[in-house]
Amino acid sequence: MSSHFTHQKVLVIGGSRGIGAAIVRRFSKEGADVAFTYAGSKDAADALAASTGATAIRSDAAVRDEVIGVVKAQGPLDVLVVNAGVAVIDDSLAIDPDAVDRMIDINVRAPYHAAVEAARQMPDGGRIIVIGSVNGDRMPFAGGAAYALTKSALQGMARGLARDFGGRGITVNVVQPGPIDTDMNPHDGPMSGAMHDFMAIKRHGTADEVAGMVAYLAGPETRIVTGAMHTIDGGFGA
Template sequence: MTDFHGKKVLILGGSRGIGAALVRRFAQDGADVTFTYAGSKDAAEELARETGSKTMKSDAADRTAVIESVKASSPLDILIVSAGTLALGNPLEIEADAIDKMIDVNVRAPYHASVEAARSMPEGGRIIIIGSVNGDRMPFAGGAAYALTKSAVQGMARGLARDFGDRDITVNVIQPGPTSTDMNPEDGPMSEFMHGFMAIKRHGRPEEIAGLAAYLAGPEAGFITGAMHTIDGGFGA
């Protein structure tokens, strides 16, 4: 375990799935954790009681709400953007509004949150974005726009790493493959199809993603920045 006592952490999108695992891990490791949620109020309140963390309702699709959430929690030692949404389908048929919302949540939110956090983040701060292996590889039809958002995050992290590097603030992207969450359960209808691409033929566990985040946020990762960290069971190999 990493010692995060005295560290202030904000996790955007923390009420379920990978986000909830992040909240549990950083709270367990002693951090002062605040996390946001959009629609899962009951789950958020239960998680807060379980972990001793604080909650804040905020819509990741709303730029002003994202910036205000970060501002209200600053100065931060660690920002983790876990909020994300998924819209799959034939690009000739999928609703344009669904695509625009996905871009708002998956691209604009991490950018504006990172910039706002960096305004007051101390030297040696950490910014971590939860991306996706689909930023590197989209092996099935219907995922063009989703892959677009995850590839965009890669370029953003590389650029912000240079922008904030003189203050020893690191910016990294974690790229999970199929991970067992409510949105993508290990026993779901697509599991066999996805496991066919993988070297380790199972879904990842949210706790495994959180463990990688804890390493990247810890003192041993101070020289790692502008990098993509794939944790996908060989999905993209």
């Protein structure tokens, strides 16, 4: 299948499962040269690489030097997608502070350092896309303060980096999913009813739908779209 992405070089940080895997499949299907990282899901990563022709790279998004090293080793990228993320939900008075710090490392520090390192070699007009969350805009239940903090931080990061890299035509955007049907948040899970109550379209989204938005933001029609949050949540935050 020939498309705008034929022969383009794409790196997905956190691509072995769920939304990340859907993004890898989408870019691979459209002719891109895709590499993706994984941390603990080796079997899933190997299967995805075998089925798509993408390159799987083991790397821990919580370790700054590993994140920077992987991006640097790829050379000039046309598209960087940072999907790696964790959710630690608990009472703020009881939550493990080490777990919070690790979440900040993965959800905030990794996207920042990956984006900056990619921009060092990225050609003019490159694309940087980070997967955030609608919880960066709205946290409607208790226990999500630390998680929401990390997703709100991405908004400021994208706005700032969009300014920093705009002179080279490099765009920086955040995609903010709501409830998406993945292993971590299945459409028929115990919280699905409560989530759907908040939504205008009362169903989980699909990973392929998120991948479609990512592909759009990486495509030729969005060269002037930057520093923006793109929410895909069925009206969860409306």
